[in-house]
Amino acid sequence: xxxxxxxxxxxxxxxxxxxxxxxxxxxxxxxxxxxxxxxxxxxxxxxxxxxxxxxxxxxxxxxxxxxxxxxxxxxxxxxxxxxxxxxxxxxxxxxxxxxxxxxxxxxxxxxxxxxxxxxxxxxxxxxxxxxxxxxxxxxxxxxxxxxxxxxxxxxxxxxxxxxxxxxxxxxxxxxxxxxxxxxxxxxxxxxxxxxxxxxxxxxxxxxxxxxxxxxxxxxxxxxxxxxxxxxxxxxxxxxxxxxxxxxxxxxxxxxxxxxxxxxxxxxxxxxxxxxxxxxxxxxxxxxxxxxxxxxxxxxxxxxxxxxxxxxxxxxxxxxxxxxxxxxxxxxxxxxxxxxxxxxxxxxxxxxxxxxxxxxxx
Numbered sequence: 001x002x003x004x005x006x007x008x009x010x011x012x013x014x015x016x017x018x019x020x021x022x023x024x025x026x027x028x029x030x031x032x033x034x035x036x037x038x039x040x041x042x043x044x045x046x047x048x049x050x051x052x053x054x055x056x057x058x059x060x061x062x063x064x065x066x067x068x069x070x071x072x073x074x075x076x077x078x079x080x081x082x083x084x085x086x087x088x089x090x091x092x093x094x095x096x097x098x099x100x101x102x103x104x105x106x107x108x109x110x111x112x113x114x115x116x117x118x119x120x121x122x123x124x125x126x127x128x129x130x131x132x133x134x135x136x137x138x139x140x141x142x143x144x145x146x147x148x149x150x151x152x153x154x155x156x157x158x159x160x161x162x163x164x165x166x167x168x169x170x171x172x173x174x175x176x177x178x179x180x181x182x183x184x185x186x187x188x189x190x191x192x193x194x195x196x197x198x199x200x201x202x203x204x205x206x207x208x209x210x211x212x213x214x215x216x217x218x219x220x221x222x223x224x225x226x227x228x229x230x231x232x233x234x235x236x237x238x239x240x241x242x243x244x245x246x247x248x249x250x251x252x253x254x255x256x257x258x259x260x261x262x263x264x265x266x267x268x269x270x271x272x273x274x275x276x277x278x279x280x281x282x283x284x285x286x287x288x289x290x291x292x293x294x295x296x297x298x299x300x301x302x303x304x305x306x307x308x309x310x311x312x313x314x315x316x317x318x319x320x321x322x323x324x325x326x327x328x329x330x331x332x333x334x335x336x337x338x339x340x341x342x343x344x345x346x347x348x349x350x351x352x353x354x355x356x357x358x359x360x361x
Contacts (some may be wrong), residue, residue: 086107126185128159220342
C-alpha cells in the first residue's frame, strides 16, 4: 500500500513538472513570437515558422525571414514590373550646414500605398543613401555642382544596412504588393563659402518627416548667394524692404522654393536687364478715316506696343508670398541672387541624365 502511494505521488510530481515546463515554453514562444513580429512586421504565421525552424533563435529567425522576403520581393517585382506607376512621392533632403541637397522621385501604383508608412520609409532610405553618396563628391572649385542620377545608378546605391536600393525596393514590392520604381534623383553640392541652398516639398506639412526628408507631390531646390548690404536703396520700396528685412536669407530661400513650386518658372532671367517689352498686336474697334470723304472710306487697324512681363522667367514673376512685389524686388532688397533652381513634379517630364556633370562657377 505504501509503495502504491509513493508511486502515485511520483507520477503526480512528474506531471506537474512537465506541465510547468510546457507552460514556460509556451510563454517563451509567445514572447519571442511577439518580439519577432514587432521587429520585422511579417505575419504571425511566418514568424512562427521561422522560430520553429531555428529553435527560438531570434537573430537567425529574423535573417531567414528577410532572406525569404527578399526572394519573394524580387519574384513579385518581376511579375509586376509592367504595371503603370502614376502615384508616389517627391522627396527633398537638404543640409545648409553640409551644403548638400537631394531631390528625388519614387513611384508606386496607388495613392493608398503612397501614404503608407513603409513607402515613406523607403523614400527616406533612398534620400539617406543619396546623401551618403554626396559626401564622397567634391565641387572642384566651382560654386556648386549637380549630378543627375539614372534609375539604374540609383538602384545600385547602398543603404545603411549594406543592401542596395534595388534590393530594398524589391523588398517593399513584396511587402506592399504594388510595383514601385526609383524614377529619378538629382544630387547637389555647393561651396558654402560662396552660396547657400534651400529646399521645399509641397504638402510636406500633411506627411510625416524623418531626418530632414520632406515628402510631397512637388519639390524644389534653389541655390543662391547673398552680398553685403549696399548703400544704395530703392526709395520707392523702402517700407517693404524693412518688412522683408525681418526675414533671414534662409527664410527667403525657402519662400523662393515655395514660389518655384507654385509658379513653375522656366528660367531665372538676368538681374541687370530691363523689364522686357514685346509688341502685341491689338485689333481695335473699326474707326472711320476722316481724311477722305464719301462712302469709299474704309476702317483701319492699329498695332500698338504693349509692355508685358515675361511670365516664364523667375525674377519677373509676382512673388508668391507677397504679390505686390516681383521676385526681382525681393532679391534686390535682400542683396540676393538666384544662381540656379530645380523643380520636380510627381509624374513630370524627366531629362535624360548626362554623362557629364552640370556646373556653374
